[in-house]
Amino acid sequence: MTGADRLISDTVPRTVTLIVLDESGGLLGELPAFDVSLPYWPETAEIVAAARERYGLDLAVLRLLKAPGDVAEGGHVTYLGQLLSPAAGAPWTPTEVDLSHHPLRAPYAHAGGPARSLAWAARALDERGRGPVTAAIQQRTWNLSTLWRLDTPTGPYWLKQVPDFFAHEPVVLTWAAGSGRATPLLVAEDARMLLAHVDGDDLYGAGVEVRRDIAADLHYLQVAAIDSVPHLLADGVPDRRRPRLEGYLRGVIEEYGGGDVSLRALAAGLPDRLDRIEACRLPDTLVHGDLHPGNVIGGDRRTIIDWGDSFIGHPGFDVLRLTEVMPAGEAEVVIEDWAARWRAEIPGSDPHGALELLRPVAALRMAAVYADFLAGIEPAEHPYHAGDVATWLRRAVELYEEER
Structure with a gap:
């Protein structure tokens, strides 16, 4: 949900600090801050790309940790990320972060959540003869959803996962199947959806x-x-x-x-x-x-x-x-x-x-x-x-x- 009908703009700068966990959920440290062009806090594709290009890290953003209190976009924003594959040599700065459980945290925002969801999506595509996944690119994540583009030899697909209060979305997509007016749903389970690609x-x-x-x-x-x-x-x-x-x-x-x-x-x-x-x-x-x-x-x-x-x-x-x-x-x-x-x-x-x-x-x-x-x-x-x-x-x- 957005606060307004607006065009994507790069007029409001966003500076990103990433605090990163290893594959098992242990704290590695903080990466040097960097800037991205899109100001909107849920957008993660540039963050993930920067971590890969600058430090050779394959990671997912888990959730927001800290953001300015007086704006809804841009500014200096801190996220928690987690490695999806082993890495070494990044310029970690020691830091402290509260990693305690919170009962309202979405499954995809927990350590290990993205990896579990990606594994589910890969199995679902393989079972339908549409795999394997050759690349998985996190597009955005926030309190309302996480979205990944999954590239395969048969074309791109989309993994979307939502919190429990949006768990009825696949019900609507199932009902609308065949109408040509709503996102085509391949399969859904536990608020995870595998969606067909729509050009445009x-x-x-x-x-x-x-x-x-x-x-x-x-x-x-x-x-x-x-x-x-x-x-x-x-x-x-x-x-x-x-x-x-x-x-x-x-x-x-x-x-x-x-x-x-x-x-x-x-x-x-x-x-x-x-x-x-x-x-x-x-x-x-x-x-x-x-x-x-x-x-x-x-x-x-x-x-x-x-x-x-x-x-x-x-x-x-x-x-x-x-x-x-x-x-x-x-x-x-x-x-x-x-x-x-x-x-x-x-x-x-x-x-x-x-x-x-x-x-x-x-x-x-x-x-x-x-x-x-x-x-x-x-x-x-x-x-x-x-x-x-x-x-x-x-x-x-x-x-x-x-x-x-």
């Missing part, structure tokens, strides 16, 4: 026409999912329908909202607001949950990726996310198309009315999502999301006050 690049910065097409792609999936809601819920996709949605939103206001008068008023009006949204007659269905263009790969056809934030709920959440940083006039073009499709699908429905009521609810939902992340990750990783709950609560207040 992400669509960060996409213009209005591309976003119209993305909304149409998702509409196809959401209409197909309406009859599958009971099955998806039974298989673990989170339930954000009313009345559970109301309790979910009240929870983040109670925990983080303090004495904000507008938030209290918004919370008090939630029952009536949600009644009115229901009266607009759009059906509950599968919601992507983070539908910005960076989560869409554009090639010969568009593929929607990263379904870990998905849930069952109101389809309007996705079009609001898709248009949230667009100029008002361009956003309205995408929304009008979206509304016309739902009016055709559900005669007598009021998509526009639902969206207007849903806007502050959508911001509250984003705040609740980030609160869930903070509750589900170890404290060292809190810098990834430290300001996000407050940001989205402020946005909910702004949208609520604009209505008045």
